Amino acid sequence: MRISTRSYYGLRALVHLAKERRICPTSKIAKEENLPYDYLQKIFQRLKKAGLIKSVKGVEGGYLLSRPAKRISAGQIFEILEGRMASAPCLGFGQLSCSRARGCSSRDLWQKLETTINQALGSITLADLAANKKV
Amino acid sequence: MRISTRSYYGLRALVHLAKERRICPTSKIAKEENLPYDYLQKIFQRLKKAGLIKSVKGVEGGYLLSRPAKRISAGQIFEILEGRMASAPCLGFGQLSCSRARGCSSRDLWQKLETTINQALGSITLADLAANKKV
DNA sequence: CATAAATAGGACTATATTAATCCGATTTAC
DNA sequence: GTAAATCGGATTAATATAGTCCTATTTATG
Numbered sequence: 001m002r003i004s005t006r007s008y009y010g011l012r013a014l015v016h017l018a019k020e021r022r023i024c025p026t027s028k029i030a031k032e033e034n035l036p037y038d039y040l041q042k043i044f045q046r047l048k049k050a051g052l053i054k055s056v057k058g059v060e061g062g063y064l065l066s067r068p069a070k071r072i073s074a075g076q077i078f079e080i081l082e083g084r085m086a087s088a089p090c091l092g093f094g095q096l097s098c099s100r101a102r103g104c105s106s107r108d109l110w111q112k113l114e115t116t117i118n119q120a121l122g123s124i125t126l127a128d129l130a131a132n133k134k135v
Numbered sequence: 136m137r138i139s140t141r142s143y144y145g146l147r148a149l150v151h152l153a154k155e156r157r158i159c160p161t162s163k164i165a166k167e168e169n170l171p172y173d174y175l176q177k178i179f180q181r182l183k184k185a186g187l188i189k190s191v192k193g194v195e196g197g198y199l200l201s202r203p204a205k206r207i208s209a210g211q212i213f214e215i216l217e218g219r220m221a222s223a224p225c226l227g228f229g230q231l232s233c234s235r236a237r238g239c240s241s242r243d244l245w246q247k248l249e250t251t252i253n254q255a256l257g258s259i260t261l262a263d264l265a266a267n268k269k270v
Numbered sequence: 271c272a273t274a275a276a277t278a279g280g281a282c283t284a285t286a287t288t289a290a291t292c293c294g295a296t297t298t299a300c
Numbered sequence: 301g302t303a304a305a306t307c308g309g310a311t312t313a314a315t316a317t318a319g320t321c322c323t324a325t326t327t328a329t330g
Contacts, residue, residue, distance in 0.1 A: 001136055001213075003223040003245060004317065012241045025276060039319050045278070058327025059275045074244055078136075083316095088138040105264040106147045109209055110138060112270050113255060120251040121244075129240040135247050139288065160305060174290050180307070193298030194304045 007081040009035050010043045011129075014077060017053070018069040018130035025062035043081065050080040069130055075121035086114045142216040144170050145178045146264075149212060152188070153204040153265035160197035178216065185215040204265055210256035221249045 013029050026044055030037040044063050047053045054066045065072065088110035090098035101107055124135050148164050161179055165172040179198050182188045189201045200207065214220060223245035225233035236242055259270050 001138060001142075001217045001221055003136060003221060003248075005224055005319095006317075007136075008223050008225065008241070008245070011244065015241055027276080036319065038321075041277080042279095042319085048277090055277060056327090057275095057277045057325075059273095060328055061276045061326080063277090082136045086136055086138060088143050089140050090143065103267065105267045105270070106143070106150055108270050109146065109256075109259060109264060110143070112259075113138075113252065116251060116255040117248065120248060124244060124247075129244060132238065132240045135240070135243050140290095141288075162305080171290065173292075176306080177290085177308095183306095190306060191298090192296075192304095192306045194302095195299055196297080196305045198306090 001086070004082060006043060007078055009033075009040060010047065010081045011074070011077055013040060013043065014047070014052075014065075014072070014126055015129045017063060017065055018072075018126045023056055023060075023062045023064045028062070047077075047080060052076065052080060065126070068127070070125045070127035072126040073122050074124040074126070074129070075118055077126070078121050086110070086117050088114075136221070139217060141178060142213055144168075144175060145182065145216045146209070146212055148175060148178065149182070149187075149200075149207070149261055150264045152198060152200055153207075153261045158191055158195075158197045158199045163197070182212075182215060187211065187215060200261070203262070205260045205262035207261040208257050209259040209261070209264070210253055212261070213256055221245070221252050223249075 012033050013035065016029050016033055017024055026041050027037060029035070030040045044053065044055075048055050048063070051066060052072060053063045055061070055063050088107070090101065090104070090107050091110055091114065098104070098107065128135060147168050148170065151164050151168055152159055161176050162172060164170070165175045179188065179190075183190050183198070186201060187207060188198045190196070190198050223242070225236065225239070225242050226245055226249065233239070233242065263270060
């Protein structure tokens with residue numbers, strides 16, 4: 001279980017965007033954060049599709065946060081970029097995807113892990129990170 | 136970030152072993168937990184190599200825990216089977232593997248996540264799970 | 271109006287990991 | 301001697317990651 005560079009790059013780029021507080025092209029962020037331009041573009045597209053950022057096309061265009069940084073949590077970013085959270089195979093999309101589910105202590109463990117991660121990341125905002133607040 | 140079936144199967148098998156409280160062959164556990172025999176064998180070999188279980192060859196052989204279930208944490212199992220924990224690319228093996236590390240708020244977040252997961256899983260023992268204790 | 275800077279999105283590739291399966295060797299209780 | 305087990309190496313298929321590349325579209329500015 002590792003964090004992908006997608007989340008890793010994406011978070012850094014968003015913290016950068018939050019600090020800028022204005023429209024900013026991919027090229028600038030890629031350069032200043034030393035990230036691969038094309039890949040970062042894909043990451044921004046995904047974040048845009050999820051509604052976290054807005055885009056402006058053309059010269060002087062770029063991306064900007066679609067809402068205040070303090071209303072964006074690390075958990076939301078992580079969920080968009082990482083896709084599946086810590087989900088175990090038996091934690092399906094809402095339903096009981098495993099027939100052994102009821103009273104399964106293993107399942108309880110995975111559930112607890114997922115909840116723990118969600119709580120930890122849900123309580124930290126992009127504003128906190130941009131302000132370099134100790135998390 | 137998802138949990139592999141390796142951890143998922145492995146945990147279930149170990150809970151089973153903890154409940155049995157005696158030597159138990161792979162075939163029995165695979166059958167009763169409905170897990171693929173060959174793959175479970177590999178998982179047990181890995182757990183053995185890590186010192187979590189002991190093996191006895193030959194007829195009437197099998198595996199058993201190498202120490203009491205209450206001295207085995209979910210975190211230890213997870214670390215062996217999942218390999219890398221929640222590590223971000225910038226969290227190398229101890230050293231500062233990223234030049235931006237100092238004062239990087241993103242890194243602090245990944246570090247916090249890793250710590251949170253370790254605490255959550257480190258506090259639950261195999262004995263808890265075998266006893267179906269609410270986690 | 272031409273150009274350059276930007277997003278949009280589809281196609282492609284390389285690498286690694288996962289999740290197995292299969293085979294042959296060895297050990298050991300009976 | 302046989303059957304039941306572990307041990308370990310080889311192989312395989314599917315999937316995800318981490319990109320790269322190309323073309324199209326949009327738009328501010330000279």
